[in-house]
Amino acid sequence: AQTVTQSQPEMSVQEAETVTLSCTYDTSESDYYLFWYKQPPSRQMILVIRQEAYKQQNATENRFSVNFQKAAKSFSLKISDSQLGDAAMYFCAYRRFTGNQFYFGTGTSLTVIP
Amino acid sequence: EAGVAQSPRYKIIEKRQSVAFWCNPISGHATLYWYQQILGQGPKLLIQFQNNGVVDDSQLPKDRFSAERLKGVDSTLKIQPAKLEDSAVYLCASSLEPGPGELFFGEGSRLTVL
Numbered sequence: 001a002q003t004v005t006q007s008q009p010e011m012s013v014q015e016a017e018t019v020t021l022s023c024t025y026d027t028s029e030s031d032y033y034l035f036w037y038k039q040p041p042s043r044q045m046i047l048v049i050r051q052e053a054y055k056q057q058n059a060t061e062n063r064f065s066v067n068f069q070k071a072a073k074s075f076s077l078k079i080s081d082s083q084l085g086d087a088a089m090y091f092c093a094y095r096r097f098t099g100n101q102f103y104f105g106t107g108t109s110l111t112v113i114p
Numbered sequence: 115e116a117g118v119a120q121s122p123r124y125k126i127i128e129k130r131q132s133v134a135f136w137c138n139p140i141s142g143h144a145t146l147y148w149y150q151q152i153l154g155q156g157p158k159l160l161i162q163f164q165n166n167g168v169v170d171d172s173q174l175p176k177d178r179f180s181a182e183r184l185k186g187v188d189s190t191l192k193i194q195p196a197k198l199e200d201s202a203v204y205l206c207a208s209s210l211e212p213g214p215g216e217l218f219f220g221e222g223s224r225l226t227v228l
Contacts, residue, residue, distance in 0.1 A: 004156075035216060044117075045157075045205070045219040091156055093217075100145055100209065101170060102217060104156035 002027045002094050006105035013082045014113050020067075021077045021108045023092030031097035034068065034075045039089040039107075048090070051075065053097075079110075087112045116140065118220035120206050126226045132194035135223045138187070139208030145169075147217065148181055148191050149205040157205055163189065164211075196227045 003026045013019035025034070036048040051059045051068050059066050063083075067076045079086055092105040119138040127133050139146050144165050149157035160179065162170040165186040174181070178197070183189040193200055203222040209215040 006156075037217075044221045045217075047216045050216060099169070100164075100211065100215070101162065102147070102159070104158075106156045107154075 002029075002032075002096070002103045004092050004094050004103050004105040006092055006108050008108045009106070010109045010111070012111040012113055013079070015082055015084060017082055018078060018080045019082055019110065021079075021090050021092075021110070023075045023077070023105055025073050025075065025092070025094045025103075027073065027094065029097065033095040033097070034066075035093040035095065035102075036064070036066070036075075036077045037091045037093060037104075038086075039091065041088070045091070049077065082112050084112050084114065086110060118206055118208055118218050120204075120220035120223050122223060123221060124224050124226075126228065127196055129198055129227050130195040132192065133196060133225060134193075135191045135204050135206075135225075137189045137191070137206030137220060139189075139206070140210075140218055143208035143210050143218070144186070145209045145211055145215075146183055146189050147205075147207045147209075148189070149207065151203045151205055151222070153202070160191070160204075193225075196225075198227050201225055201227045 005024045032053045034051045037045045039045040049061045063080045065078045089107045091107045094103045146163045148160040151157045160174045161181045163183040181191045205222045206220045207217040
């Protein structure tokens with residue numbers, strides 16, 4: 001099974017600053033999808049951003065962008081102009097191209113300091 | 115569009131009792147997942163359905179956990195008898211196939227086993 005590693009259990013950032021959350025994964029597959037999910041306290045998990053492995057261009061969604069390094073099997077999330085509402089657990093997830101299985105990392109708890 | 119519905123939101127039981135959780139996925143989503151999320155950890159897949167067939171139940175503790183998805187729509191996850199270590203949030207998610215479908219999560223069912 002694929003493994004997803006998030007080496008930063010906790011991170012903090014000053015409001016309006018930029019923070020980068022790290023994620024690495026282990027796979028022998030060449031085609032797959034990667035996701036970042038956000039889970040606010042006691043609220044449901046929602047998609048932040050996705051990346052198709054066959055695309056070289058890094059995905060961007062407003063203040064959220066990724067740095068996808070396929071050879072290094074690295075998929076980091078950058079949050080620019082951090083806001084108080086960004087405080088949450090962030091999970092990196094790997095999805096197989098076929099079979100549709102998802103594998104999650106252990107999460108990074110992000111604190112935004114006013 | 116209605117989201118993934120789960121009930122109950124909270125359940126407290128004594129060990130060795132039984133409990134059942136219900137999930138109704140987004141209309142038209144063929145794939146349904148049950149995840150277990152222990153506090154401070156990432157979601158762990160328990161079982162994955164494609165329509166009403168099981169795709170992956172390799173991590174489901176089959177001596178106490180069971181799940182079904184009759185008619186390929188809503189699903190029920192049962193635990194009998196419950197153990198203390200079953201205390202967790204049980205997340206239901208669904209996805210649309212084919213393509214780079216993201217997971218859509220419900221709000222989760224929080225189980226406390228005393």
